[in-house]
Amino acid sequence: MESLVIRKGKKEDIPQVFNLVKELSIFEKAEEKVANTIERMEMEGFGDNPAFKFFVAEVNGQIVGMALYYFSYSTWKGRSLYIDDLIVTEAFRKKGIGDQLFQKVFEVAKKEKCGKIHWQVLDWNTPAINYYKKLGAEFDGEWINCAITSDKY
Amino acid sequence: MESLVIRKGKKEDIPQVFNLVKELSIFEKAEEKVANTIERMEMEGFGDNPAFKFFVAEVNGQIVGMALYYFSYSTWKGRSLYIDDLIVTEAFRKKGIGDQLFQKVFEVAKKEKCGKIHWQVLDWNTPAINYYKKLGAEFDGEWINCAITSDKY
Numbered sequence: 001m002e003s004l005v006i007r008k009g010k011k012e013d014i015p016q017v018f019n020l021v022k023e024l025s026i027f028e029k030a031e032e033k034v035a036n037t038i039e040r041m042e043m044e045g046f047g048d049n050p051a052f053k054f055f056v057a058e059v060n061g062q063i064v065g066m067a068l069y070y071f072s073y074s075t076w077k078g079r080s081l082y083i084d085d086l087i088v089t090e091a092f093r094k095k096g097i098g099d100q101l102f103q104k105v106f107e108v109a110k111k112e113k114c115g116k117i118h119w120q121v122l123d124w125n126t127p128a129i130n131y132y133k134k135l136g137a138e139f140d141g142e143w144i145n146c147a148i149t150s151d152k153y
Numbered sequence: 154m155e156s157l158v159i160r161k162g163k164k165e166d167i168p169q170v171f172n173l174v175k176e177l178s179i180f181e182k183a184e185e186k187v188a189n190t191i192e193r194m195e196m197e198g199f200g201d202n203p204a205f206k207f208f209v210a211e212v213n214g215q216i217v218g219m220a221l222y223y224f225s226y227s228t229w230k231g232r233s234l235y236i237d238d239l240i241v242t243e244a245f246r247k248k249g250i251g252d253q254l255f256q257k258v259f260e261v262a263k264k265e266k267c268g269k270i271h272w273q274v275l276d277w278n279t280p281a282i283n284y285y286k287k288l289g290a291e292f293d294g295e296w297i298n299c300a301i302t303s304d305k306y
Contacts, residue, residue: 018228021228021229025229030229033229034228034229035229035230035231035268036227036228036229036230036231036268040231041228041231044226044231044232051224051226051231051232052226068226068228070224070225070226071204071223072223072225072235072237073197073204073205073221073223073237074189074237075171075174075187075189075194075221075237075238076174076178076183076186076187076188076189077188077189077302078188078189078193078194078197078204079197079204082225084225084226084227084228085228106301106306109303109306110303110306113303114303115188115189115302115303116300116301116302116303117300117301117306118298118299118300118301119299119300120296120297120298120299121296121297121299122295122296122297123295123296123297124295129297132299135301136301136305137299137300137301138299138300138301138302139297139298139299140297140298140300141297141298142275142276142277143273143274143275143276143298144273144274144275144276144282144292144293144294145271145273145292145293145294145296146271146272146273146274146285146290146291146292147269147270147271147272147290147291147293148269148270148271148288148289148290148291149230149268149269149291150262150263150266150267150268150269152289153259153262153263153270153289
């Protein structure tokens with residue numbers, strides 16, 4: 001793992017990043033919910049008004065992990081940072097790559113004076129929950145996600 | 154209610170908007186979690202890089218409701234819109250003001266080609282859940298909120 005590099009994501013990383021998104025969606029038993037595409041991510045993540053930012057973890061030129069985030073807002077905590085996905089591909093887990101990705105995101109949140117960093121975890125994903133506990137995360141299962149997809153408005 | 158106006162929020166609306174945030178936090182039994190301030194909201198919501206946008210519902214010059222949102226990102230659905238708070242003060246509920254606020258947010262999401270609009274509800278807030286069902290919302294209680302506050306990173 002000497003060649004591990006954590007760096008900002010570039011447009012040409014999107015195809016590999018999208019593969020990680022698909023891998024995680026299969027683990028999360030929700031592959032059919034992925035309506036996004038490589039082309040859409042390339043368009044929305046770059047240009048005048050990028051909708052997200054991301055870091056990648058690269059080993060020998062292969063992207064083995066990523067953290068994708070955007071700036072959110074909490075009327076309770078002020079400007080905040082939301083991590084939509086933080087993924088390390090299965091073969092490269094338990095090597096501290098997730099820690100390094102989180103660390104990069106922490107640095108951004110500090111620099112941007114964010115009141116909190118937040119994300120979500122599936123209630124049955126015990127390994128992830130235990131990992132987040134070690135990071136010092138607080139959990140709140142009292143809130144339910146509500147969504148209206150674009151076909152309904 | 155002839156004088157009801159739904160319009161974009163301005164900086165000078167923030168003190169009244171913050172009162173609505175406090176009112177809702179008391180109902181949600183979480184008043185002590187509000188670390189935000191009027192000054193911080195004024196700074197973060199305006200200027201070069203506004204962290205949120207909002208609509209207000211105004212009756213005779215008094216702000217009786219608001220919807221505060223920002224653009225989010227979902228690796229599954231693409232560019233999306235998150236409603237952090239949609240509040241109608243108690244005395245003005247059941248008059249269709251919430252519908253009109255949602256309608257304005259729907260228009261923004263359409264214009265910006267958002268894949269979904271999303272928000273959260275407390276699992277015991279049955280009146281809100283029933284209202285969101287009528288709007289066509291889907292609910293997903295399988296996800297748990299995780300957060301690290303700024304004192305820990």
